Amino acid sequence: MPPPCGGCTHPRRAELDADIVMGGGTYAAIGAKYGLLKDAVRRHRSHISKALARVINEEAGPRRAIDRLEDIYKEIKYTLEDARAKGNGALSVSAAKELRSMIELLAKLTGELDESTKVVINLATLPDWIQARGAIFEALSLFPDAALAVANRLQAIEA
């Protein structure tokens, strides 16, 4: 009977398995951490079930880029608050700039800022509108009060 696997019988097996699955270092480095030989770690690698490996990966492995960005965002926010509290103007400004670009990036990732569908129409310079506007006022020339009311409303819209 072969000797029992040092990994399988290890008191911190869960941590060990997680380190191996998530690539927490070379076999030698992981071995040193858990008091195992490099070869024992390599041998134990095949004892970790595929299901377990998947669970570990899903739980803590590939965190979404957006989660990481949110962490960084919080860091910068703390930096900004700290800089403000200490009256550090230069740091406040650069932290604020960082924060702004982080917000833009987050908004892009979450789809809040979809630049491909963002269309800005400047009504006041649209040829069709200018023509229509002329026609409206021509027709309203007989009704000065109405013309004034329309003009005021349009001014608010076009501004």
Ligand SMILES: [Zn+2]
């Ligand atoms: Zn093992």
